[in-house]
Amino acid sequence: MTDTSSLPTTRAFPTARPAGCPFDPAEDYARFRTEESLTRVSCPAGIDAYLLSSYDEVRALLNDPRLSSRAAVSTHVVLDRDLDAPTVPGSILHLDGPAHARLRRMLTPEFTVKRMQALREYVRGLIDERIDAILAKGGPVDLYQEFALPIPSLVICELLGVPYADRDRFQAQSSILVSTDAAPELMAATSQEVQQYIAGLVMTKMAEPADDLLSRLIQRGNESETPLTLEELIVLGLSLLVAGHETTANMIGLSTLALLRNPEQLAALREDPSLAESAVEEMLRYLSIVQFGLLRNATEDIEFGDETIRAGEWLVAALASGNRDESVFPNAEKIDLRRNPTTHLAFGFGAHQCIGQQLARVELQEVFSRLYQRIPTLRLAVPFEEITFKDNALAYGVRGLPVTWDA
Numbered sequence: 001m002t003d004t005s006s007l008p009t010t011r012a013f014p015t016a017r018p019a020g021c022p023f024d025p026a027e028d029y030a031r032f033r034t035e036e037s038l039t040r041v042s043c044p045a046g047i048d049a050y051l052l053s054s055y056d057e058v059r060a061l062l063n064d065p066r067l068s069s070r071a072a073v074s075t076h077v078v079l080d081r082d083l084d085a086p087t088v089p090g091s092i093l094h095l096d097g098p099a100h101a102r103l104r105r106m107l108t109p110e111f112t113v114k115r116m117q118a119l120r121e122y123v124r125g126l127i128d129e130r131i132d133a134i135l136a137k138g139g140p141v142d143l144y145q146e147f148a149l150p151i152p153s154l155v156i157c158e159l160l161g162v163p164y165a166d167r168d169r170f171q172a173q174s175s176i177l178v179s180t181d182a183a184p185e186l187m188a189a190t191s192q193e194v195q196q197y198i199a200g201l202v203m204t205k206m207a208e209p210a211d212d213l214l215s216r217l218i219q220r221g222n223e224s225e226t227p228l229t230l231e232e233l234i235v236l237g238l239s240l241l242v243a244g245h246e247t248t249a250n251m252i253g254l255s256t257l258a259l260l261r262n263p264e265q266l267a268a269l270r271e272d273p274s275l276a277e278s279a280v281e282e283m284l285r286y287l288s289i290v291q292f293g294l295l296r297n298a299t300e301d302i303e304f305g306d307e308t309i310r311a312g313e314w315l316v317a318a319l320a321s322g323n324r325d326e327s328v329f330p331n332a333e334k335i336d337l338r339r340n341p342t343t344h345l346a347f348g349f350g351a352h353q354c355i356g357q358q359l360a361r362v363e364l365q366e367v368f369s370r371l372y373q374r375i376p377t378l379r380l381a382v383p384f385e386e387i388t389f390k391d392n393a394l395a396y397g398v399r400g401l402p403v404t405w406d407a
């Protein structure tokens, strides 16, 4: 048995995408997958970690209860981040074991396939309204700002029960919150405002319950042995907003760009909207927008193959790499909208697997079966080379997507 603390070479955590291929993950992954297991990497946060890059390794890692999620998703790539900061109550992503299971149990009934199907009509109406507004305005428009960002934001408003009168302001604020280039002062002030807003919303729902997620969450908590505290409810509300807004917006923006670059695939989808379900799974796999993977910490010594990972060591599950594993997804570097790779890793795996995945699917499926059909001549309004990407953000995507069409 090898003691992994003595493993030799430490490589830099792979962050850079291949030149000219903004949809492909870093080239190093392919080599790590075939030549190495447990690649030792040094991360921008100032820690060394084991990088797991094959599909099977990623799943095994994410399904192992001896690994803690206490450090936030992907913070290994955030410069000089304190990964040992205490976990905030209600922060579902970072809790482990029974504390995590308690919150997950209370939230799960809100995200059943049945509930999400019921939201589908609302989502479809919203998408049609947005497309009408874009068509009325005339091209070129920034599809990211005018379409990709507002849809998930308004869907979360509906989910949380944000009153209609507050939605425009809430949407403007949350789009600042998830932007990667807002000035730090604006970001801090907006974050404060959104937190206060959610706190007010939770208190309103406590006093006057309605038919929405927050009200039901409060009630479910009250019926349990350990009711949710105000702080937990606020943090849960914020977590849903942050986890569900930019991720879905990035998927809408980036998949549209990738499809515009693959016109024969786009034509197939345009001509047969029933391809949307499979197309969504394929784009989730192919783009793997949680681009730097998921960070975990070993809570005890773990035997991995013929090696031992010591308690306290950091590990990273490289979702983007697992999703390009040729042994599971042949021709993984190609988009094949008919592939239907439902076992992809884009939503993670194991206890923390994305709780909002059915909602994200409904939103993306409705976009995929409406946008390209209603604007069949949709195309970029600038050369492809002028599109800029969120290279350093935890969720990858375009910064803007200027498009136009034949009037």
Ligand code: HEM
Residues within 6 Å of the ligand: 069, 073, 092, 093, 094, 104, 156, 239, 240, 241, 243, 244, 245, 247, 248, 251, 289, 290, 294, 346, 347, 348, 349, 351, 352, 353, 354, 355, 356, 357, 359, 360
């Ligand atoms: C395409 C869009 C989305 C992607 C790619 C995505 C991706 C992910 C991933 C990879 C995780 C696992 C994190 C981990 O294991 O550490 C996760 C967890 C989570 N996601 Fe999503 N997500 C998306 C949309 C949404 C939506 C729409 C919501 C809700 C409105 C949401 C809410 C959450 C929450 C609350 C968690 C934490 C679950 C837990 O810790 O038990 N996500 N997501």
